[in-house]
Amino acid sequence: MALLSIKNLCKRFGALVVTDDLSFDVNEGEIIGILGPNGAGKTTLFNLIAGTIRSDAGEILFNGTNVAGTGVAERCRLGISRSFQVPHPFAGMSVFENVLVGATFGRSGDDRFEYALRALDVAGLKQKANLLAGSLPLLDRKRLEMARALATEPRLLLLDEIAGGLTERECHELLSAIRDVHSAGVTIVWIEHVVHALLSVAERLVVMNFGRLIADGKPDDVMKSREVKSIYLGEDVNV
């Protein structure tokens, strides 16, 4: 059974259809990349899965149960966790306190301090635990997004353009953190425009355009498909 199964999901903002009868599955332990041009509906898809916005029609099955009507906080406790494209740190709290929020409210069970510290360690932020989150540079803010999400003990981690705006070296550090998280058994769905970063970890690639899936498969095959090329590179004049 798939960990996450999206069935005929629809969402429109007024007349604009942002998610158009979308269906796809995410299997336990997978690491999936989502590609697509701006406005394709990628972040909206994350908002729908995490519950930040409600779908108009369709089902979102997580671990077999439909969560389409469940609130954001409840979905987080069920095991769906996400990072934001634009980091939303709790600016007036320390890095540790930021992560502690996730470890306290996003999961059941005790030893929240230990969990928060472990999440900081995985994200490479432990030495900055007592710093003010609002004072962090971009890479650390992105790491903090990930650490907070990890502290909720997720089964499914949704990463939204977490490598965007980073230098080559910073991106490399982040990739190794993502690999660690994945090897610890967390299923990851990652939206990214930095294609080479995505391709270096993704086992499967999904491409969206105008709220629809236009490709789904092995990264090599998907990148070779004509439709994907036409979206990213334009039509080949010789064809």
Add this chain to the structure above:
Amino acid sequence: MQEVTRATAASRFALASAIVLVMVLAAAPYWGSTASLRLLGEIMVYLALASLWNLLAGFTGLVSIGQQAYVGFGGYMLFTICISLGWNPLYAIPIAALVAAPISALVAVLVFRLNGAYFAIGTWVVAEVFRLGFAQMSSLGGGSGLSLPITVMREMASTKAEREALIYWAALLLGTGSITIVYLLLRSRIGLALTAIRDSEVASSSLGVSITRVKLLVYVAVAAATAMVGALVFMQKLRIAPNAAFSVTDWTAFVIFMVVIGGIGTIEGPIIGTLLYFVLRQFLADFGSIYLIVLGGLAILVMMVAPQGIWGFVANRWGLSLFPVGYRVKLQAMPAYNNGKENEYVGRNQAHRDVAAARRNR
């Protein structure tokens, strides 16, 4: 595993001084005159109201200007219980809280549909509805109100001095108790959730914080505690009427003044604001309406010079926090980088202001 600590040297000193101070205040019936006992009792009432309103507005973002609804409700609960049941007036204090809690939950269903300024006005309207409602009850004296019979007060204690002392101790308990509870609440998981919600609602809900539930909990707890204060206030006054019981000036406007002047969103602020208000009142009360003009002028001045209030200004300047609510990780010794500042913890209030300053300078 590393340790996570909460206390600082300043906070340990503050705790020790607070214990001594409360002990001295508890002995006031043995060293103070009736007049000073009454003044101290009134200060305690306002300490409680200011701390509670600060929890609601400063920490939870629920800027209510209708807390007089619960002060008046608590007062009327006292009169109902004493006159119709003939019980000891002191019992009315906890009973007022028990009755006010479910009622405030019902009010919350209504006012939580509103946000920001609309919430503020909505709570005021509800308080007016309470006032008009109680003015209709002829058994409680209708619009002209009623007095607490001396026979009822004798239930509490036979001599006047004993009654004064009991009422004072109840006030001391509510005043110091409110500050203690606010502090403990802010140190608890709820405090962590409140701070997170203040910084980003979107992020806190996606990390599992049930925002509405946390806000509702604080609203109901504050309403119940405010009703206890209300029952006590009218035990001090011995007389109640709708206009005095549900006065927006006495129970909300002055309280807002204290909290804002002292420093909203800090535990220390309302304490300083309350003390300052009473000092000003002692010196200026003889000048009549000039006293209110001076209060208003001072409020404007503080808003312009130190918008974070007096404690906000002090804490910002010297990085002080007497009631630390944050968490600090004890890190193993690391090669100094970032000038060794990695290990330095700044109080959460201080931290918040640093961010605000950074935003201004950007």
